[in-house]
Amino acid sequence: MAAIASDHGHGHGHDEALHHQFENMEQQNDSYIVGMWTFLVTEVMFFGALFLIYTLYRSMYQMDFFLAHEALNVQMGMINTFVLLFSSFTVAMSVRYAQLQKRGGVLAMLGITQVCALAFMVVKYFEYQEKFGHHLYPGPGFGSHPEYLHGATPNFAQLYFGLYFGMTGLHGLHVVIGMIVIGYLMAKWWRNSPMVTKDYIPTELVGLYWHFVDLVWIFLFPLMYLMPKP
Amino acid sequence: MASTPLSSDSKHGGHSHVQPVWLLLGNMLWLMVLLIITWWASTFDFGNVVINNVVAMLIATIKAVFVIWIFMGVMHASKLAKIWVVAGFGFLFLMFGILGDYATRQFEPVSGWETNVPNGGASSFPRQWPPQKKPEQVGENFRPRG
Amino acid sequence: MSAIPADPNVTAVSATPRTETNYLNADWSIKSWLLTGDHKRIAILYLVSVSFFFFLGSIAAGLIRYELTAPAGFILESETYNKVFSAHGIIMVFLFLIVAIPAILGNFLLPLMIGARDMAFPRLNLLSWYLFMAGGILIMGGMINGGVDSGWTFYVPYSSMYANSNVTMVLTGIFIAGFSSITTGINFIVTTHKMRAPGMTWFRLPLMVWALYATGVVIILGTPVVAVTLLCIIFERVFHLPIFSAELGGDPVLFQHLFWFYSHPAVYIMILPAFGVQSELIANFARKRVFGYHLIAFSSLAIAGLGFLVWGHHMFISSESMYQGVVFSLISFLVAIPSAIKVFNWTATLYKGNIRLQTPMIYALGFIGLFTIGGLTGLFLGCLGTDVHLTNTYFIVAHFHYVMVGGAVTAFLGGLHYWWPKMTGRLYPESIAKWNAVLVFIGFNLTFFPQFIVGFMGMPRRYHYYYFAPEFQPYHIMSTLGSTVLALSFIIPGLYLTRSLSKGAKASANPWGAHGLEWETSSPPPTSNFDQIPVVLDEVYDFDPVTEHEQDKAAQALEVPSYLSNEAKSAESEKEKR
Numbered sequence: 001m002a003a004i005a006s007d008h009g010h011g012h013g014h015d016e017a018l019h020h021q022f023e024n025m026e027q028q029n030d031s032y033i034v035g036m037w038t039f040l041v042t043e044v045m046f047f048g049a050l051f052l053i054y055t056l057y058r059s060m061y062q063m064d065f066f067l068a069h070e071a072l073n074v075q076m077g078m079i080n081t082f083v084l085l086f087s088s089f090t091v092a093m094s095v096r097y098a099q100l101q102k103r104g105g106v107l108a109m110l111g112i113t114q115v116c117a118l119a120f121m122v123v124k125y126f127e128y129q130e131k132f133g134h135h136l137y138p139g140p141g142f143g144s145h146p147e148y149l150h151g152a153t154p155n156f157a158q159l160y161f162g163l164y165f166g167m168t169g170l171h172g173l174h175v176v177i178g179m180i181v182i183g184y185l186m187a188k189w190w191r192n193s194p195m196v197t198k199d200y201i202p203t204e205l206v207g208l209y210w211h212f213v214d215l216v217w218i219f220l221f222p223l224m225y226l227m228p229k230p
Numbered sequence: 231m232a233s234t235p236l237s238s239d240s241k242h243g244g245h246s247h248v249q250p251v252w253l254l255l256g257n258m259l260w261l262m263v264l265l266i267i268t269w270w271a272s273t274f275d276f277g278n279v280v281i282n283n284v285v286a287m288l289i290a291t292i293k294a295v296f297v298i299w300i301f302m303g304v305m306h307a308s309k310l311a312k313i314w315v316v317a318g319f320g321f322l323f324l325m326f327g328i329l330g331d332y333a334t335r336q337f338e339p340v341s342g343w344e345t346n347v348p349n350g351g352a353s354s355f356p357r358q359w360p361p362q363k364k365p366e367q368v369g370e371n372f373r374p375r376g
Numbered sequence: 377m378s379a380i381p382a383d384p385n386v387t388a389v390s391a392t393p394r395t396e397t398n399y400l401n402a403d404w405s406i407k408s409w410l411l412t413g414d415h416k417r418i419a420i421l422y423l424v425s426v427s428f429f430f431f432l433g434s435i436a437a438g439l440i441r442y443e444l445t446a447p448a449g450f451i452l453e454s455e456t457y458n459k460v461f462s463a464h465g466i467i468m469v470f471l472f473l474i475v476a477i478p479a480i481l482g483n484f485l486l487p488l489m490i491g492a493r494d495m496a497f498p499r500l501n502l503l504s505w506y507l508f509m510a511g512g513i514l515i516m517g518g519m520i521n522g523g524v525d526s527g528w529t530f531y532v533p534y535s536s537m538y539a540n541s542n543v544t545m546v547l548t549g550i551f552i553a554g555f556s557s558i559t560t561g562i563n564f565i566v567t568t569h570k571m572r573a574p575g576m577t578w579f580r581l582p583l584m585v586w587a588l589y590a591t592g593v594v595i596i597l598g599t600p601v602v603a604v605t606l607l608c609i610i611f612e613r614v615f616h617l618p619i620f621s622a623e624l625g626g627d628p629v630l631f632q633h634l635f636w637f638y639s640h641p642a643v644y645i646m647i648l649p650a651f652g653v654q655s656e657l658i659a660n661f662a663r664k665r666v667f668g669y670h671l672i673a674f675s676s677l678a679i680a681g682l683g684f685l686v687w688g689h690h691m692f693i694s695s696e697s698m699y700q701g702v703v704f705s706l707i708s709f710l711v712a713i714p715s716a717i718k719v720f721n722w723t724a725t726l727y728k729g730n731i732r733l734q735t736p737m738i739y740a741l742g743f744i745g746l747f748t749i750g751g752l753t754g755l756f757l758g759c760l761g762t763d764v765h766l767t768n769t770y771f772i773v774a775h776f777h778y779v780m781v782g783g784a785v786t787a788f789l790g791g792l793h794y795w796w797p798k799m800t801g802r803l804y805p806e807s808i809a810k811w812n813a814v815l816v817f818i819g820f821n822l823t824f825f826p827q828f829i830v831g832f833m834g835m836p837r838r839y840h841y842y843y844f845a846p847e848f849q850p851y852h853i854m855s856t857l858g859s860t861v862l863a864l865s866f867i868i869p870g871l872y873l874t875r876s877l878s879k880g881a882k883a884s885a886n887p888w889g890a891h892g893l894e895w896e897t898s899s900p901p902p903t904s905n906f907d908q909i910p911v912v913l914d915e916v917y918d919f920d921p922v923t924e925h926e927q928d929k930a931a932q933a934l935e936v937p938s939y940l941s942n943e944a945k946s947a948e949s950e951k952e953k954r
Contacts, residue, residue: 021487021494021571023909030308031496031570037311038562038596041318046600048322049634053608053619056329056630062279074269081265089258092249092301099248139616155624162617166608204303211302218293226272228282310569321597324684328633331688334697 016194029201036205040212047216050170054163054223061159062230067152068160069227071136073127077225080123081217087116088214091207098196098203103189106203110186113210117179124172131161138162164224171220174213181206247306257300264293398801398900413498414903419484420799421505426476427870429512433467436460438863441823441856447843457840458525459541465528466519470550471512473784474642477649478595479508479560481791482588484799486564488894488901489582491573491910496566497559504559511553518545527838529639532620532631536612544613547606554603557645561595564588573893575912579673582892582916583659583666586673587652590680594641594648597684602638605631632694636687644683646780647747648676650787651718654743657790658722660890661737662729665917668721675714682711692763701760708758715751719744734888735806738813739790746782746820750775753828768838771831774824782820789816789869796873797883801900804876808868815865822858826851891919 022028058065090112097105134148135141138161143154152160185206188196196202268289276282299305304315399416402408409417439460443452452460483501487494495501518524522542526535535543568589572581608619608631618624620631651672659666666672688696688704696704722744731737753775756762766772790813796804827835830851835842842848886895897906 019498020904021492021496021498027570031566033307034310034314034569035497035500035562035566037307037314038565039558041314041321042558042562042596042600044318044322045325045597046604048325049601049604049637050608052326052328052634053630055326056332056627057625059329060332061625078265078269082262085258085261085265088261088297088301089254092254092257093251095303096249096251096254137616138618158618158624159621159626162611162619165615166611166617166619170607208302211297214301215294215297218297219287219290222268222272222286222290226269226286228272228275228279228286230279317597321684325601325637327685328630328637331629331633331697331700334699335695337697337699 017199025199029199032201032205036208040208043212047167047170050163050167051219051223054167057156057159057163058223058227061153061156064152064156065160066227066230067150068157069224070150071131071134071148072164072225073130074225076123076127077221080120081221083116083120083123084214084217087113087120088211090116091210095200095204095207098200101197101200103192103197106189107186110182110189114179114182114186117175117182120175121172121179124168128165131165136161137165167220168224171213171216174216178206178210178213181209247303249300249303249306253300257296261293261296264289264296268293397902398898399903400801400900402903411502413494413502415483415487415495415498415501416799416901416903416905418501418505419480422475422479422483422508425505425509425512426472426480429467429471430476430866432516433464433472434863434866436464436467438859440464441852441859443840444842444852445849445856447841447846447849449841452840454840455525456523458527458838459519459523461838462524462527463519466515466524466546466550468780469528469642470553471508471515473646473780474557475508475560476646476788477653477784477791478564478588478591478645479504481653481788481795482564482584482591482649483560485584485795485894486567486588487571488798488897488905489585489892490568490571490576491893491906491912492567492571493904493906493909495563496571497563500559501563504556504563507552507556507559511549511551511556514549514552515546516549518542518549521545529635530606530609531635532609532612532628533622536609536620544610547610551603551606551610554599554606557595558599558603561592561599564592565596568592573910573912576893577912579670580912580914580916581673582652583655583669583672583676584649584652587648587655587676590676591645591648593677594645594680594683598638598641598645601634602642605634605638629691629694629696632691633687636690637684640687640690641680641683643776643779644679646784648679650743650784651676653787653791653794654722654740655718656892657736657740657787657794658725659917660794660888660892661732661734661740662726663732663889663919664725664729665915665919666721667724667727668717669917671717672721675717678714679711682707682714686711686758689758689763692760693767705758705760709755712751712755719748719751733810735804735809735813736790736794738810739786739793739816742813742817742820743783743786743790746778746786746817750778750782753778766831768836769831770827770835770837773837774827774831777824777827781824786816786820789813792873793869794888795894796876797887798894798899798901800877800880801883802876802880803883803887804880805872808872812865812868812872815861815868819858819861819863819865823855823862824858826854826858830855889920891917 018025018028022031090109094106094109094113097103097109131137135144136148136157138158142158142161143149146154149157185196185203188202268286271282271285271289276285298315304312399414409421412418412421439452440457443449443457443460449457483495486492519542524539524541524543524546526539526541526543530543530547535547568581568585608617611617612619612621618626620626620628622628655666655672686704686708688700689708692701692705722740753771757766757772757775793804793809796802830848831837833848834845835848835851842852883899885898887899888895893910893912894901896910
């Protein structure tokens with residue numbers, strides 16, 4: 001193969017944020033964005049399988065799922081949705097500030113996001129605590145206080161709560177991972193690391209992840225908390 | 231399709247589009263409005279349960295589209311990112327083809343076979359969809375573990 | 377037929393001067409290996425660990441074979457037998473087949489083939505190896521610490537409720553190994569999209585790259601589904617979340633749906649890269665451009681797409697709706713089309729090629745035959761009527777071993793021999809390797825062909841005795857005999873390849889006279905692959921005319937009538953080359 005040497009000047013050492021395998025910042029940024037979207041596709045499939053299980057069981061046991069869902073606290077769900085939507089906005093703003101290289105703005109916005117995430121987890125904690133108190137966690141003691149089942153068949157209510165704890169639990173795990181990643185990103189910004197200040201892409205990637213967490217909740221909330229009466 | 235990544239130097243800053251504050255703020259407020267509508271729609275009866283569920287999912291989808299399009303910046307993203315978004319959700323719908331199994335199980339050729347099952351029809355999984363008869367709630371039907 | 381010396385030592389194409397430091401001798405410390413971001417070193421790490429797991433899985437296979445030589449069994453108890461065949465399946469599927477070609481050959485070759493310095497995300501690549509090792513250690517730990525007896529398919533409710541073996545630990549290992557697979561897939565996709573050298577257009581990509589890209593797509597779309605499905609079993613066992621529990625109204629068949637939604641495409645994760653290796657081997661040892669390059673490239677993508685539409689053919693007898701069964705049966709037959717396109721095109725490539733029967737080529741020719749048998753018997757199983765008779769018998773075992781061992785493992789061995797000089801800078805002993813390739817073919821057929829017959833006669837799979845039908849014994853003995861030959865033919869390459877690391881002759885940059893970017897750099901390549909990023913000016917598989925025949929042909933191509941203009945001349949010669 002007649003391969004001749006490239007006349008491209010290689011950017012070694014020119015840009016602190018440029019990794020050795022890339023030619024220029026544009027190629028690097030494109031790669032990171034494509035990589036993140038590819039990862040998000042896997043996340044879509046990951047949660048998608050759970051949504052599929054939920055769809056099947058709910059269509060099979062509509063009335064029981066409806067009755068079981070009355071045990072959930074819609075106010076708390078609404079608060080959590082507001083909090084997450086707002087945090088999505090603050091993350092989008094932090095990406096904007098990162099593009100404009102305004103360190104203070106980024107730190108402030110990410111800080112608000114952290115507070116929102118914490119608030120979400122605190123509300124979640126109280127919700128879970130209530131369910132455990134009402135013996136609505138699947139397992140041997142499930143439904144020992146039938147008044148909290150609102151008349152649903154215990155077996156099918158157990159399926160519902162199994163999915164409830166599984167799906168919101170996995171989503172909560174994603175929120176916690178998001179908090180850790182955002183914390184790491186904030187530390188980088190705090191220390192003025194060139195990795196983030198010279199290049200907005202790390203902030204953008206964390207933002208994409210956080211929006212995805214929000215996206216899952218957008219579907220979880222009406223499916224779990226707001227069922228129409230069958 | 232044939233363009234190589236390095237030859238497309240001209241398209242600089244294509245994805246690093248800075249979104250204006252009014253757009254982000256407006257999008258958030260619009261999502262909040264949609265959230266209220268979601269709650270309202272869940273209390274309102276549109277006719278039957280199928281329509282109610284479709285409406286609920288439709289509103290959620292609209293919310294998702296606004297998050298993806300504006301917050302996630304797909305509006306200004308590369309074509310490849312757009313393809314991934316479509317492919318991701320496309321394959322998700324493909325997977326929901328699994329439900330086709332459950333939707334067609336009741337149309338078996340021999341009529342009445344689904345009632346003539348051993349154990350008096352107490353098979354744990356109903357062949358009819360949606361199930362006509364609930365299994366009896368009995369003590370040993372609880373999970374044996376634990 | 378061939379004027380090219382059979383000894384790869386003598387190279388016809390002038391080699392670029394060898395650089396002193398390469399990726400192997402750049403740094404000798406263990407830390408530099410364990411913290412490397414270099415895709416070539418990660419490939420070597422994978423090679424060592426995957427070979428180890430393959431060894432363990434083969435021991436399990438040997439135990440199964442020896443147990444079955446007597447109708448009532450004579451080595452293992454029933455429970456141990458269940459654990460042994462589960463161990464064989466789990467290790468071979470999750471720790472060998474899914475990783476072998478993509479993570480070893482793919483990792484090593486992808487950046488070299490497209491002219492990049494490294495994968496797009498080297499650290500993610502390293503993380504992938506660590507996840508794989510963590511998953512592998514958990515799986516092995518679970519097997520040593522009591523074993524697992526649910527088979528590699530983990531069907532509920534057995535795996536979620538009744539199995540008292542170490543299912544949770546093994547599932548956690550598979551879950552983690554799945555993420556290793558996902559990170560590799562992401563890396564392949566991004567690297568193919570964004571890291572190609574200038575001039576490397578999509579249709580100049582070697583077919584191996586197309587195959588790896590299709591594999592990446594299958595991995596990222598399928599693996600998360602099985603990850604979450606297996607996670608549901610972990611939830612059920614550990615946290616009592618009843619996801620598939622039948623006694624509460626859940627549906628165990630849904631588990632099978634979700635499991636096969638990944639695990640059917642997973643067989644394409646195993647075989648697609650093998651197709652890629654096969655295309656490279658056939659083209660380079662026939663010294664001809666692959667016949668129907670575009671068709672082979674697109675058939676890889678077609679297989680990746682269609683592979684997601686056929687999961688239900690594993691469930692014909694699992695109370696699936698018969699209407700969906702019919703649809704799945706039809707689509708399963710459709711998969712035969714892109715697979716046949718590949719087989720026919722490889723065969724057509726051989727026609728009037730300048731064939732050299734060296735070790736990789738013997739493996740490649742074996743692949744064509746074995747894969748064809750494996751694929752055609754797949755049609756028996758995709759057919760609703762015959763499947764009822766054949767499913768869960770040794771017929772199905774023989775079928776997928778023909779595709780997985782006869783296809784994927786053969787291609788892996790062929791590819792390993794082909795790129796061994798590039799990976800290590802040493803040549804393997806050609807004559808013994810040739811005989812060994814023939815031995816693999818013989819041993820393989822002796823092992824698995826009797827299983828077709830005994831399966832058709834009704835021997836069920838996963839049974840550890842057949843005292844009800846002692847007439848099966850000769851077939852089982854024949855199969856065990858073959859497996860011994862096969863085991864021997866896997867040990868021999870391990871020995872001579874290891875020996876060649878120190879004793880083998882040094883390889884030139886292009887010992888095969890092959891055509892491709894990976895042969896442009898020295899053997900073994902320097903850490904940054906290329907001293908300067910190459911610019912690709914010509915088509916892939918555009919072999920330099922070496923033999924007299926080829927040179928005559930090239931000269932004829934240039935002799936165009938004088939009335940044609942210069943432009944037409946060059947267009948004409950371009951056309952002839954293709």
